[in-house]
Amino acid sequence: MVAIEDICDDEWAEWYRLTPQERWDRSQALWPTFLVLGGTLDAEPDTQSPFFDADTWSPLPPDGRPGVRVLRRSGI
């Protein structure tokens, strides 16, 4: 019989061994931390979606803070 570890890494193997309810609970437990750290619920644009509309989607970055911009760089 193929072992779970033969097809995925340890982290995935642990995830697979959880019950569906445990997976749900662990996922839900991430949300308060995500929001406390400044995360936003605004979804990132899905450019491969057939209903993607570049004129409409202008989400905030996931951390809710301004994005990175280049202040100085070499010519190369």
Next chain:
Amino acid sequence: MGGQACVFYGAAEFSRDTDLAILSSPDNLECFRAALADLDAECIALPPFQAEYLLRGHAVHFRCHHPDAADMRIDIMSVMRGVAPFDVLWARRTTIQTTGGDEYDLLSLADLVQAKKTQRDKDWPMLRRLVEADYLQNRIRPTPDQLTFWLTELRTSVLLVELAVRHPELASGVARERHLLAFAVAGNQAAVEDALASEEGAERDVDRRYWQPLRAELEALRHRRP
């Protein structure tokens, strides 16, 4: 039907939006409008929130402004390519109850797998994980329905070979519809992998063709947008 359903069934997605499959009846849409009002949600993209668009297979997109759900996105659909009609989805849904007592209705695993067969890159690893997780969790004492489901939907070559070698008669029967199972019965994992890639490519092409007229309709709506 989106990220949280995937998490429940064994894939993993940190999805910030909420995807709902809803019945597009007048009464139900009225109920949904009331729920949107509670969330102070606005329709943020085309098409507009009208039953005719939902029934033609479009998705309608909302953003919430209620402080408890600020900026949360909700996407709704009523008709999905290759997926059973809503009444069938509803009859075979999975209902879960959280420790806090809240109840959620999720697409069944088989229906979620069909819904994930899209043109998007991100859906295919998800799809593989969903079926893989179900197989690994239930392969010791499977039901006949589970065996057929896995033979039809598994996308992990080594597991397909394991399954087909264990159940060669059933696999040969399903192979009439899914030809790559002939390679799996023969234990040819490399050929199974090649065939899986072809299968995915073909399905993504079908999805692109399905969306062509709907995309054209969206483009026309965008051009008329003030």
